[in-house]
Amino acid sequence: MDPRAPRAYPLSPASSPIEVSPVSKPVRVRFAPSPTGKLHIGGARTALFNWAYARRHGGQFLLRIEDTDPERSTKEFEVAILEGLHWLGIQWDEGPDIGGPCGPYRQSEKYPQYREVAAQLLASGHAYHCFCTTERLDALRAEQESRKERQVYDRLCAQLDSAQSARRVAAGEKAVIRFRVPPGETVCIDHIRGDVRFSHDEVDDWVMVRSDGSPTYNFCVVCDDVDMGITHVFRGEEHLVNTPKQVLLYQALGKPMPEFGHLPLMLGTDGKKLSKRTGDTALQDYRDKGFPREAVVNFLCLQGWALDGTSVLFSVEQLVQHFDIKDVQKAGAIFDPEKFRWMAGEYLRKESLETLAAHCAPFVVAAGLCSADELARRSAWFLEVVKTEQARISIYSELPARIAYLFQPDSAVVWVDEAVVAVKKHAAAVQTLRDYRAWLEGRVSGGVDAAALRDAAKAWAQERGLKLPAFFQPVRLALCGVVNGADMFDVMALLGGPAVLARLDAAAQRLGA
RNA sequence: GGUCCCAUCGUCUAGCUCGGCCUAGGACACCAGGUUUUCAUCCUGGCGACAGGGGUUCAAAUCCCCUUGGGAUCACCA
Numbered sequence: 001m002d003p004r005a006p007r008a009y010p011l012s013p014a015s016s017p018i019e020v021s022p023v024s025k026p027v028r029v030r031f032a033p034s035p036t037g038k039l040h041i042g043g044a045r046t047a048l049f050n051w052a053y054a055r056r057h058g059g060q061f062l063l064r065i066e067d068t069d070p071e072r073s074t075k076e077f078e079v080a081i082l083e084g085l086h087w088l089g090i091q092w093d094e095g096p097d098i099g100g101p102c103g104p105y106r107q108s109e110k111y112p113q114y115r116e117v118a119a120q121l122l123a124s125g126h127a128y129h130c131f132c133t134t135e136r137l138d139a140l141r142a143e144q145e146s147r148k149e150r151q152v153y154d155r156l157c158a159q160l161d162s163a164q165s166a167r168r169v170a171a172g173e174k175a176v177i178r179f180r181v182p183p184g185e186t187v188c189i190d191h192i193r194g195d196v197r198f199s200h201d202e203v204d205d206w207v208m209v210r211s212d213g214s215p216t217y218n219f220c221v222v223c224d225d226v227d228m229g230i231t232h233v234f235r236g237e238e239h240l241v242n243t244p245k246q247v248l249l250y251q252a253l254g255k256p257m258p259e260f261g262h263l264p265l266m267l268g269t270d271g272k273k274l275s276k277r278t279g280d281t282a283l284q285d286y287r288d289k290g291f292p293r294e295a296v297v298n299f300l301c302l303q304g305w306a307l308d309g310t311s312v313l314f315s316v317e318q319l320v321q322h323f324d325i326k327d328v329q330k331a332g333a334i335f336d337p338e339k340f341r342w343m344a345g346e347y348l349r350k351e352s353l354e355t356l357a358a359h360c361a362p363f364v365v366a367a368g369l370c371s372a373d374e375l376a377r378r379s380a381w382f383l384e385v386v387k388t389e390q391a392r393i394s395i396y397s398e399l400p401a402r403i404a405y406l407f408q409p410d411s412a413v414v415w416v417d418e419a420v421v422a423v424k425k426h427a428a429a430v431q432t433l434r435d436y437r438a439w440l441e442g443r444v445s446g447g448v449d450a451a452a453l454r455d456a457a458k459a460w461a462q463e464r465g466l467k468l469p470a471f472f473q474p475v476r477l478a479l480c481g482v483v484n485g486a487d488m489f490d491v492m493a494l495l496g497g498p499a500v501l502a503r504l505d506a507a508a509q510r511l512g513a
Numbered sequence: 514g515g516u517c518c519c520a521u522c523g524u525c526u527a528g529c530u531c532g533g534c535c536u537a538g539g540a541c542a543c544c545a546g547g548u549u550u551u552c553a554u555c556c557u558g559g560c561g562a563c564a565g566g567g568g569u570u571c572a573a574a575u576c577c578c579c580u581u582g583g584g585a586u587c588a589c590c591a
Contacts, residue, residue: 032591033591034590036590036591066591068590068591069590071590072590073591130589134589137589148514148515149514149515150515150516150587151587152587176589193518193519196517196518197517198516198517199516202515202516202587203516204587206588207588207589209589212589216589216591217590217591218591220591221591236585237519237584237585238585238586238591239586239591240518240586241516241518264518264519269524271583271584272583302525302526302540303525304525304526306526306527306539308539309527309538310527310538310539311539312526312541313540330518330520331520331584332584333524333525333526334525335524338542339525339540339542340541341541342540343540343541345554349554389553390553390554391552391555392553458550468550468551469550471550472550473550476550476551483551483552484552484553485552486551487549487550487551
C-alpha cells in the first residue's frame with residue numbers, strides 16, 4: 001500500500017461535514033514521543049494538534065516511539081503514553097501497536113536501516129568518523145567556555161582521510177559519526193513563525209551515530225520522517241534550533257522536506273518551560289484527579305489556539321472542523337491551574353447524572369467509603385447523591401470528602417470544629433434539636449419528601465420565632481457535621497428517616513453533655 | 514555569553530496575514546450586588562492590557578527599525 005495514498009476516515013458527525021482544504025499532497029503527520037516518562041501535557045497538546053490537523057485536512061496521523069535512549073526508555077512508559085493518547089480520544093492510523101505500511105514504528109527496531117543510511121552518508125562525504133574522546137571534547141568545551149566562545153566541535157576529525165578512518169574503525173577503534181555541515185545558511189519554513197534563518201556557522205557538526213553504533217535523535221527523526229512520508233512536522237518550540245540540522249540532512253539525503261510548525265511552549269507559573277516543579281505535568285495526573293476528559297482536551301487546546309474570539313468551551317468536533325496550524329499562537333502560554341479547574345467544573349456540570357455517577361464511583365470506592373458492589377446495589381440512591389453535589393464539585397475526586405458523612409455511623413458523625421463553634425452560639429440549640437426531632441418523627445416514617453418537609457419545617461421554625469440559621473446550623477451539624485453543603489432536606493432524603501432521627505438524637509446528647 | 518524565538522488585561526485569548534469597523538472583544542481570577550437555610554451553582558455590574566521609543570501613513574494594537582523584557586537552545590538526551 002502506498003503510504004501517501006489518501007484514506008477514508010469516519011470523521012465527526014455527518015451534521016457537520018468537514019471542509020478539506022486543498023493541499024498538494026495528502027497530509028501525513030505524526031506524534032513521536034520518547035518513552036522516558038509519562039505523557040506530558042505539553043506532549044498531549046502536540047499530539048492533539050497533529051491529530052486535529054490530519055483530520056481537518058483528510059490526512060493521516062501516525063504514532064512513532066522514539067526509544068533510542070536505552071538508558072531511560074521503558075516499555076512501561078510506552079504503554080502509559082499509548083493509554084494517555086487513547087484516553088484523550090486520539091486514534092492513530094499507523095503505530096507501534098497496530099502496525100502500518102511504513103514500520104517499524106519503534107526506533108529501537110530500526111537500527112539496521114539507520115546504519116545503512118549512515119554508511120551512505122559516509123560514502124557520499126556528508127558524514128565522517130570522529131575519533132575524539134570524551135575527554136578531549138570536554139577539555140575543548142571547557143576551554144571555549146573559559147574564553148567565552150561558542151561551544152562547538154572544532155572539526156579536528158573532519159579533515160581525516162575517509163579510507164584511513166574506515167580502516168581504523170574496521171580495526172576496532174571507537175568512533176562516532178558526525179554530520180559534515182557545509183558552509184552557508186539554511187532557511188526553515190515554519191507555518192507558525194514564518195521562515196527562520198540560520199547561519200551554518202552556528203550549526204555544529206553534530207553526532208549522528210554514537211560510538212556504540214546507536215543512532216541519535218536528529219538522525220533518526222529525519223530517517224523516519226522520510227521513511228514514513230511525513231509531510232508536516234508540528235512539534236514543540238524547543239525543537240526549533242534542531243531544525244537546521246535536520247533540514248541539512250534532508251538535503252544531503254536528497255529527500256523531500258516536510259513543512260514545519262513549532263508550537264509555543266506551555267509554561268509554568270514561573271514563566272519557564274512547564275516542569276514538575278510548578279505543578280502536575282503528566283496527563284495521567286489529571287485523569288487520576290478526576291478531570292473530565294473533554295475538559296482536558298478543551299483546555300489543552302486553548303493553550304496556543306482559540307476557536308474564535310469568544311468561545312472558550314468547544315468540542316473535539318469543533319476543534320477538528322476549525323483547527324489550522326496557521327492560527328496557532330507564537331507566544332508561550334502559562335498554564336493556569338485555576339482556569340483548568342473551572343473548565344473541569346463546566347464539563348462536569350453538563351454530564352448526565354448517570355455519567356457523572358459512573359465517573360465518580362471509582363473515587364468513592366477508592367476513598368474507602370463503600371464497596372463497588374454496594375454502590376451498584378444502591379445505584380438509584382447514588383444518583384441522588386451525585387445530584388446534590390453536581391454544582392459543588394469541579395472534578396470527580398472532590399466528591400468522596402463531601403459525601404463522607406453519609407457513610408458515617410449515626411452515633412458518630414464526624415464534627416468539624418467550625419460547625420460546633422457556630423452551633424454553640426445558639427443557646428437553644430439542644431432544645432431546638434429535641435423539639436424538631438419530636439416534630440419530625442411522624443413526618444418521616446413513610447419516607448422523606450424533601451419538598452414538603454422543606455416548607456413545613458420552615459413554617460415550624462418561624463412559628464417558634466427561630467431565625468433560620470438558629471435552626472439550620474444545629475441540624476446541619478447533627479446530620480452532616482460540617483458548616484455547609486447540600487440542601488438540608490435533600491440531605492434528609494439521602495439519609496432516610498431513621499438515620500435522620502438517630503442523628504438528631506445523638507447530636508442533642510453530644511451537645512447536651 | 515552565542516544563536517534563535519516571542520511580546521494585547523495578573524492569566525488564557527480575539528483583533529495583526531489584507532492598517533480605518535478598536536473609546537481593544539470574550540474567558541478565568543478578583544471586587545460589588547442579586548437569588549438561596551449555608552456552601553456551591555446561577556444572574557447582574559465593576560476593575561483591568563496594545564512593553565518603551567522612533568519612523569511610514571490622512572490613519573497603526575495592526576507595517577518597519579531600535580531598545581527593553583521574557584523564553585528556548587547550546588550532549589555520544591530526546
